[in-house]
Amino acid sequence: MQNPFENAKKQLELAASIAKFDHNFIERLKSPDRYVEVSIPVMMDNGKQKIFTGFRSQHNNSRGPYKGGIRYFEQVNLDEIRALSFWMTFKNAVVNIPFGGSKGGIIFDPKKVSKAELERITRGYVKKIFHLIGPEIDCPGPDVGAGSQIMDWIMDEYSRLSGKKQLAASTGKTLSNGGSNGREEATGFGGGVVLREVIAKNLISSERKTIAIQGFGNVGKFLAEAVRELGWKIVALSDSRGGVYNENGIDLSLAEAHKKKTGALRDLSDSKNISNEELLELDVDVLVPAALENVFTLENAPKVKAKMIFEMANGPTTPEADEVFYKNNKIVIPDILANSGGVATSYFEWYQNMHNEKWTTKEVLEKLEKLMSQVFADVFLVQQKYKTTFRNAAYILALERIQEKM
Numbered sequence: 001m002q003n004p005f006e007n008a009k010k011q012l013e014l015a016a017s018i019a020k021f022d023h024n025f026i027e028r029l030k031s032p033d034r035y036v037e038v039s040i041p042v043m044m045d046n047g048k049q050k051i052f053t054g055f056r057s058q059h060n061n062s063r064g065p066y067k068g069g070i071r072y073f074e075q076v077n078l079d080e081i082r083a084l085s086f087w088m089t090f091k092n093a094v095v096n097i098p099f100g101g102s103k104g105g106i107i108f109d110p111k112k113v114s115k116a117e118l119e120r121i122t123r124g125y126v127k128k129i130f131h132l133i134g135p136e137i138d139c140p141g142p143d144v145g146a147g148s149q150i151m152d153w154i155m156d157e158y159s160r161l162s163g164k165k166q167l168a169a170s171t172g173k174t175l176s177n178g179g180s181n182g183r184e185e186a187t188g189f190g191g192g193v194v195l196r197e198v199i200a201k202n203l204i205s206s207e208r209k210t211i212a213i214q215g216f217g218n219v220g221k222f223l224a225e226a227v228r229e230l231g232w233k234i235v236a237l238s239d240s241r242g243g244v245y246n247e248n249g250i251d252l253s254l255a256e257a258h259k260k261k262t263g264a265l266r267d268l269s270d271s272k273n274i275s276n277e278e279l280l281e282l283d284v285d286v287l288v289p290a291a292l293e294n295v296f297t298l299e300n301a302p303k304v305k306a307k308m309i310f311e312m313a314n315g316p317t318t319p320e321a322d323e324v325f326y327k328n329n330k331i332v333i334p335d336i337l338a339n340s341g342g343v344a345t346s347y348f349e350w351y352q353n354m355h356n357e358k359w360t361t362k363e364v365l366e367k368l369e370k371l372m373s374q375v376f377a378d379v380f381l382v383q384q385k386y387k388t389t390f391r392n393a394a395y396i397l398a399l400e401r402i403q404e405k406m
C-alpha cells in the first residue's frame with residue numbers, strides 16, 4: 001500500500017515547480033502544523049473496557065479555522081489522516097471558503113459496534129481532542145463511516161464540555177440539531193455542477209455518454225443522481241463487495257432499493273455482476289472513483305480505457321498513475337476540485353450556525369451551484385494559463401490563495 005502522505009507531497013512539489021513558488025513556503029506546507037494520536041477508553045456493552053486509537057491532524061490554518069472530516073474505518077492510519085488533512089487545506093482554498101485544513105479518524109469498523117458504543121466512542125474522542133477543536137479553531141465534519149448522528153454527538157459533547165451550546169462545533173449534523181439543508185446531497189450535487197461545466201467546455205464529448213462509478217455511499221449515490229439529470233447513463237456501479245454492469249444504463253432507484261434490502265449491489269436484477277477491478281477497466285467515457293484513496297496505481301492505470309477520471313474520492317490517483325493518465329491523454333478532474341461541494345456546504349452550515357440562520361434547500365443549493373461553477377471557472381483559467389493538468393492548476397490556484405495569507 002502506498003503512503004498517501006508521500007503522494008500528497010509529490011503532487012505539491014510538481015505543481016509548485018510549474019508555477020515556481022518560493023521554496024520555503026512550499027517546505028512549510030509539507031508537514032501539518034500539528035497532529036495527535038489519542039487513546040480512547042470505552043466501556044463496551046459487555047462491561048469490558050476497550051481502548052480505541054484516534055487521530056486528528058491540523059495541516060494549516062492560514063486561511064481560517066482548521067476544517068475537515070472524521071473517518072471511522074478499520075484501516076485508517078496516521079499517514080492517511082495527515083494526507084487527508086493536507087488535501088483539505090488545498091480543497092478549502094480551491095473552493096475559496098475561509099478555512100484551513102484538518103482531518104481526523106478512529107481505527108474501528110462502525111458497523112461492528114452497537115449504537116450506544118458508537119456514541120461512547122465518539123464522545124470519548126471529543127473528550128480527548130476537546131482542547132484542540134472548536135468553532136473558530138478546528139471544526140470536524142463527516143467523512144467515510146461518520147455521518148450526521150455522529151456529528152450531532154460531537155457538537156453535543158463539545159457543547160457539554162465547554163458549558164454552552166455551540167452549534168458550529170461540527171458540521172454535517174442532522175437538521176434538527178443545527179444541520180444545513182442540502183448538506184447530505186452537497187458533495188454529489190457539487191460534483192454534478194463541475195461535470196456539467198466540464199461538458200460545457202467540451203472537455204469531454206461523446207454520443208454514448210457513459211459513466212462508471214466506484215462507490216455507492218453518500219457521495220456516489222448523489223453524484224449518480226446528478227449525472228442522470230445531465231442525461232448521462234450510469235452503466236456500472238460498485239460498493240466494497242463488488243459491482244454491477246448494464247450497458248443500457250442502471251436503474252438507480254432499483255439499485256438503491258436492492259442495496260437497502262440486501263446490503264450490497266451485487267446480484268441486481270437486469271445487471272451483470274462485475275468486480276471492482278473490472279469496473280475500473282470498462283470502456284466508458286467517464287470513470288468516477290467515489291470511495292477511498294490509492295485506487296489507481298502504476299499497475300492498473302495503463303488498463304484504464306475511460307477518457308476522463310473524475311475524482312469524487314480523496315486521493316484515488318497515485319502520482320505514478322497520474323503520469324500514465326497524462327501520457328495516455330486522459331483528463332483527470334482532481335478531488336480538490338470535484339468533491340469540494342461537501343465541505344463548501346459545511347461552510348454554509350457553519351455560517352448559518354454562527355449567525356443563527358436557517359437557509360432553505362433551494363437557497364443552499366443555489367449558492368452551492370454558483371460557487372461550484374465559479375470554482376471550475378477559476379481552475380480552468382489557471383489550467384489555460386499554464387497549459388497543465390487540472391490537478392496542477394487546482395494546486396497552483398490554491399497555493400496562490402494560501403500564499404496571500406501566509
Ligand code: GLU
Nearest residue numbers: 068069141142143343346
Ligand atoms: N469529508 C469531506 C471532504 O473530504 C468534508 C469534510 C467537512 O465537511 O468538513 O471534503
